[in-house]
Amino acid sequence: MTGESKNNEELHFKISDLNLGIYIPIHFFIVLTPIYPVFYLLLIYLKVFNYNLQIGLIFLPLVILGLTFLYIVLVVYLTKFILVLSHWRSKPREGENMERDFNSRLVFHYHLRGFVKKFPLWLILRSPFHFLVPWMLKTFGLYSIGKNVLIYDSWIGLEFIYLEDNTIVGIGSVLSSHLVDGMNRLTIKKIKLGKNSQLGHDVLLAPGVELGEYTIIRSRAGVPKLEKLKAATVYKSGFDNSLYKRDVKGTKILRSRLEMIRKNGISKAT
Amino acid sequence: MASAKPPSVNLGPITTNNLFYSKYIIIYILEIWLAAIPTVFWGYICYLNLVIYWWSWFLLPLYILEIYWMFILLTAWIAKIFLVIVCKIYPPREGVFKINETKDYFYWNLRTFIRSLPFTFMRYSAFPWLDFVVYNFLSGSKFNKCGMSSVMYDGWIDTEFIETGNNCMIGLGSIVLSHYIDGDLFILKKVKLHDGAIVGAKAIVMPGTEIGEHTTLGAASLTEIDQKLEPYSIYMGMPARKLKK
Numbered sequence: 001m002t003g004e005s006k007n008n009e010e011l012h013f014k015i016s017d018l019n020l021g022i023y024i025p026i027h028f029f030i031v032l033t034p035i036y037p038v039f040y041l042l043l044i045y046l047k048v049f050n051y052n053l054q055i056g057l058i059f060l061p062l063v064i065l066g067l068t069f070l071y072i073v074l075v076v077y078l079t080k081f082i083l084v085l086s087h088w089r090s091k092p093r094e095g096e097n098m099e100r101d102f103n104s105r106l107v108f109h110y111h112l113r114g115f116v117k118k119f120p121l122w123l124i125l126r127s128p129f130h131f132l133v134p135w136m137l138k139t140f141g142l143y144s145i146g147k148n149v150l151i152y153d154s155w156i157g158l159e160f161i162y163l164e165d166n167t168i169v170g171i172g173s174v175l176s177s178h179l180v181d182g183m184n185r186l187t188i189k190k191i192k193l194g195k196n197s198q199l200g201h202d203v204l205l206a207p208g209v210e211l212g213e214y215t216i217i218r219s220r221a222g223v224p225k226l227e228k229l230k231a232a233t234v235y236k237s238g239f240d241n242s243l244y245k246r247d248v249k250g251t252k253i254l255r256s257r258l259e260m261i262r263k264n265g266i267s268k269a270t
Numbered sequence: 271m272a273s274a275k276p277p278s279v280n281l282g283p284i285t286t287n288n289l290f291y292s293k294y295i296i297i298y299i300l301e302i303w304l305a306a307i308p309t310v311f312w313g314y315i316c317y318l319n320l321v322i323y324w325w326s327w328f329l330l331p332l333y334i335l336e337i338y339w340m341f342i343l344l345t346a347w348i349a350k351i352f353l354v355i356v357c358k359i360y361p362p363r364e365g366v367f368k369i370n371e372t373k374d375y376f377y378w379n380l381r382t383f384i385r386s387l388p389f390t391f392m393r394y395s396a397f398p399w400l401d402f403v404v405y406n407f408l409s410g411s412k413f414n415k416c417g418m419s420s421v422m423y424d425g426w427i428d429t430e431f432i433e434t435g436n437n438c439m440i441g442l443g444s445i446v447l448s449h450y451i452d453g454d455l456f457i458l459k460k461v462k463l464h465d466g467a468i469v470g471a472k473a474i475v476m477p478g479t480e481i482g483e484h485t486t487l488g489a490a491s492l493t494e495i496d497q498k499l500e501p502y503s504i505y506m507g508m509p510a511r512k513l514k515k
Contacts, residue, residue: 057314061306065299126394128302128387150451153426171426171445198453201445201474216453219474219492220508237508 019108023115026082030119034074038067068127075120076136082116083140092142092159093188096208096226100186107186110178117158137161146195160190160207167193170201170219179207179225187225194231294383297352301387305344313337342395346388346404353384353408364431367456375456378449385429398423405432417465425469431458431477435465441489446475450495457495464501488513 045063049056090109100107117140124132134151137143137158145151146165154169157177169175179187189208193199197211200219209223212231217223221237229235316333319326360377367374385408392401401423402416409430416422417436425440431448440446446469450457459478463469467481470489475481479493482501487493492508499505504513 057310058307060310061303062299065302128298128390130390168451171447172443198451201447202472220490 023112026112026116027119030075030078030082030116033078034071037074038071041070042067065128069129072120072124072127072129072132075123076139079116079120080139080141083113086112086116087141094160094190096187096189097181097185098187100180100184110186110188113159121158152201157191160188162190162192164193164195164197166196168198169193170199170203172201173199173203173205175205177207189226294380297384298387301345301348301352301384304348305341308344309337309341312340338395342388342391345391346407349384349388350408353381356380356384362430362458364459365457367458369451369454369456372456374458378456378458382429389429393423405429420463428461431460433460434463435467435483437466438463439468441469441471441473443471444469444473444475448477450477459496 042063045060046056048059086109090105092110092113093106098106102108120136121133124130124136134145134149138145140158142159144162144164146163146167148166149163150168151163152169152171152173154171154173154175156169156173156175160177161175163169175191177188177191181187187207191205191207192210194211194213194215196213197215197217199205199217200221202220203217204222206223206225206227208226210228211217212229212233214232215229216234217229218234218236221235223229223235313333316337320330320333356377360373362377362381363374365374369375388404388408389401392398392404399421402418402420405416405422409432416432416434417438419436420434420438420440422434422438422440424442425444425446427440427446428448432446440463446461446463448459448461457477461475461477462480464481464483464485466484468486469475469481470487470491472490473487474492475487476493476495476497478496479499480497481487481499482503484502485499486504487499487510488504488506490508491506491510493499493505494509497510499510500512500515503515505511506513
């Protein structure tokens with residue numbers, strides 16, 4: 001009991017160290033400033049109603065759509081501006097078991113980056129343009145998404161994630177590029193998915209995991225941190241018994257293809 | 271504390287996929303625009319009513335709800351028109367296909383993309399439990415039949431080749447899939463939930479599964495492709511095995 005209360009006190013003390021005096025003005029800056037140009041443009045459009053009511057009403061939805069798009073773009077670039085300032089003060093870097101000191105510059109800017117990216121993300125997901133998320137993450141930097149990447153609804157870290165061409169991330173998977181080890185240690189490491197690799201549903205990747213090309217991870221598996229997985233292999237969780245024992249039409253083809261890749265090497269198989 | 275939480279992309283249970291190809295954006299804008307034009311005109315009539323009759327201010331909440339629902343149902347109608355055209359060009363079919371060799375994968379993407387907008391609006395509306403309306407309406411009697419008393423909105427559920435009976439329950443965060451991508455294979459098979467079937471929280475139902483009447487699939491379990499679960503029994507595990515009858 002005593003230990004718990006002590007920990008709680010410590011935690012409370014540390015959370016109060018988060019500098020809300022800086023966070024909240026930044027939040028208001030990002031949310032409110034783009035409203036002015038957008039609202040001004042809308043006022044200009046409303047003058048059309050004086051000339052022709054029908055045309056004004058017909059094009060009103062398109063104009064509102066365009067203005068929401070403009071608002072999103074402005075918010076993303078304002079956030080990018082703040083991120084550039086933050087990166088200039090303290091460059092985001094990877095590391096294992098770094099000290100999670102709330103007064104240090106590294107941890108402060110790590111929290112700031114996470115905080116600042118929240119609003120544009122929320123905005124895009126609530127707007128009709130939810131497919132802009134990959135573009136947003138790429139403009140923020142420390143992120144790469146290749147061609148034909150298929151991301152289902154999942155929890156993906158906002159920095160240090162590198163997805164190469166033709167990768168698939170399944171529903172509800174977690175790709176966490178940072179980890180709080182105990183209360184006082186912090187690990188930030190990049191996650192990399194090689195070409196044509198696939199994650200099943202509910203897969204969990206800890207920081208530092210790197211997948212080789214053509215690797216498949218079956219549903220509901222977890223990978224511990226700093227693990228490098230081989231290319232062209234199928235991984236599954238320990239609880240997953242014989243998911244593919246049943247001969248589904250087509251799975252045999254997949255097995256033979258993987259064997260071929262193992263024999264001939266990846267470059268020839270493609 | 272917002273900043274102390276892990277930074278994450280939480281897309282939540284909207285529809286199962288978040289695919290996007292830039293060439294489809296015209297369809298997307300057309301869907302919104304065509305649905306919004308009648309809504310805007312109706313909104314203007316409501317506005318005139320408010321200006322002329324003072325008592326119509328009491329009807330303001332009703333007007334707002336009406337406009338909102340009109341917009342959602344109109345997007346569903348326009349999506350339906352697009353779907354009919356796409357299904358005429360390439361009729362959807364079940365089976366195991368190669369992604370690069372057949373066109374099934376491309377047209378499946380197109381269909382789910384067309385459906386995504388009404389589904390998103392419905393799931394984000396104040397009445398997410400009414401999503402069976404969109405399920406039944408957008409798929410036609412050929413693909414989807416969803417019972418009115420089923421609870422579907424808590425999980426990730428595919429938008430086509432789903433058939434549920436009455437009083438089905440799909441648990442929190444569970445995943446019901448009628449498609450699966452494995453290597454370069456694309457599997458598309460119908461999922462059937464009979465009356466009173468229960469899918470536990472966080473369970474994964476793979477394509478081709480048939481869950482019998484009043485059968486329970488336990489929490490965090492996983493079914494195989496093409497698995498048939500017998501009626502009146504309990505299944506658990508990865509893959510799901512019969513626990514008791």
